Amino acid sequence: MAWRFALRIDPVASDDRRESFDDTLRVIDPGAPALPVGELSAQRGDGIFESLGVVGGHPQEVGPHLERLVHSAQLCELPTPHLAQWRAAIERVAAEAGEGESVIKLVLSRGVDGGASPTAWITLADAPDNARARSEGVRIATLDRGYALDVPARAPWLLLGAKTLSYATNMAAIREAQRRGADDAVFVSSDGYVLEAPTASVVLRFGDRFVTPTPSAGILHGTTQLSLFAHLEQRGFATAYDTVTTAQLAEADAAWLLSSVRLAAPVAAVDGQPMAIDRAFTDELNAYLLSPRD
Amino acid sequence: MAWRFALRIDPVASDDRRESFDDTLRVIDPGAPALPVGELSAQRGDGIFESLGVVGGHPQEVGPHLERLVHSAQLCELPTPHLAQWRAAIERVAAEAGEGESVIKLVLSRGVDGGASPTAWITLADAPDNARARSEGVRIATLDRGYALDVPARAPWLLLGAKTLSYATNMAAIREAQRRGADDAVFVSSDGYVLEAPTASVVLRFGDRFVTPTPSAGILHGTTQLSLFAHLEQRGFATAYDTVTTAQLAEADAAWLLSSVRLAAPVAAVDGQPMAIDRAFTDELNAYLLSPRD
Known part of the structure; x- marks a missing residue:
């Protein structure tokens, strides 16, 4: 994977009414250390994900992917994702995609072992040649x-x-x-x-x-x-x-x-x-x- | 989990003949970012682990745990762990344990997506009260x-x-x-x-x-x-x-x-x-x- 861009997301409650999610999204270096070794995603695969195609900067099927993310969260008893927050994150990342085909991956993990809140991030990478x-x-x-x-x-x-x-x-x-x-x-x-x-x-x-x-x-x-x-x-x-x-x-x-x-x-x-x-x-x-x- | 100590391990080939593994073990802060978001452990739970009890500074059943780590690596087609290297890492971590009961966790992941080498680390934490x-x-x-x-x-x-x-x-x-x-x-x-x-x-x-x-x-x-x-x-x-x-x-x-x-x-x-x-x-x-x- 050629990683091009990543955002760390501070998940807000699904009924949060704020109008902008800018201060909950933070650009991170996709190649730099970002997760502690106590992350439950890394320790136990304990979290959920979605992969979206991006074509010419347009993220495909955002609604159905977010719907499935919510469904996975329910099955795994993770906090319900805030749809508008994830949409804002996807838009922010897709804006970096440019021409051609890319992949956006959404990840919601149960968080750090012993911690109180989930961890979330979103990445952009070049799509493989299919x-x-x-x-x-x-x-x-x-x-x-x-x-x-x-x-x-x-x-x-x-x-x-x-x-x-x-x-x-x-x-x-x-x-x-x-x-x-x-x-x-x-x-x-x-x-x-x-x-x-x-x-x-x-x-x-x-x-x-x-x-x-x-x-x-x-x-x-x-x-x-x-x-x-x-x-x-x-x-x-x-x-x-x-x-x-x-x-x-x-x-x-x-x-x-x-x-x-x-x-x-x-x-x-x-x-x-x-x-x-x-x-x-x-x-x-x-x-x-x-x-x-x- | 109350994390107390962690080492990052640079895995060497299982037939490596070196006498000291000191320069392949690096102390890291267990609470600080250590893994990039492209880590396959975090992305796909793609790796293996072992949890060892430590009592009064003595790591229990090191041999059988390493034997099982090797078995898991074979089943998952991961590079065979170098037993002496992992033993050295366990000794180094157990030396920090002190009295009472602790947990040592060994993790071997397939590495960063698209990368060429596995990722490995080992942590020490207080055992829960059992x-x-x-x-x-x-x-x-x-x-x-x-x-x-x-x-x-x-x-x-x-x-x-x-x-x-x-x-x-x-x-x-x-x-x-x-x-x-x-x-x-x-x-x-x-x-x-x-x-x-x-x-x-x-x-x-x-x-x-x-x-x-x-x-x-x-x-x-x-x-x-x-x-x-x-x-x-x-x-x-x-x-x-x-x-x-x-x-x-x-x-x-x-x-x-x-x-x-x-x-x-x-x-x-x-x-x-x-x-x-x-x-x-x-x-x-x-x-x-x-x-x-x-």
């Missing part, structure tokens, strides 16, 4: 996520529907996929249902119908998938949330991994079996996803 | 860990046998247990087997036989449990690693949660059902666990 993934696609390996489809709803303490900082497993899954000769992983439940990729949603195409696994306690509701479905509906396609079996993944006419920064990456192979890529159609999807979206 | 947990015991709530007993071995990417920094779920489980009127949680598999507590091992007593759930890819091998079993064997008791059903937990003559800092905390209730505490015997166990152990 041209190849968008055009030639990604080969995926399916990996068991270890739980049955009904587990997350009955065991909310597993935090499976929250976007927490405890992402070691997600990173290990990507390494395992690469060891298998793939580029990315797709998690499947122990009872054979497609869930999501470690950092992306899965969308399948069957004829003129697009399907994504039903968001639930175990699957994050992808902001990019949500935006893409609205676009597809406008174009006259049918969209659906449904359970998707591993067998259906192989039978789909096409599939994509959707995420905020890489956007639509067509699936080029599933567990070594090639899958057709509709390049012109994927280009259209990414052109839409690269347009300013709120 | 007198009450050791004498009056802890009430536990059993919570579904979401996976069947055979999952961790076939899905190593879930990192369930590694002591990673991704502990948000462990902390959420303790909060859920407290919401249920208990003090701590005990995870059970989705097929009904006792696993471990979020930060402790479980040991059950049946007559003169002591049983703990078999360490596996899904259960950390507790250093304190290991030490306690050696002690119990010396005293003529039988010890065993075995599968333990949730029903057996309720049928045991007694049970303890074992961990490096709280040591032996007798279980006073399981899901609201009181359990007998043998206070004199537990006092003996803790007297042993508080004696210098290597």
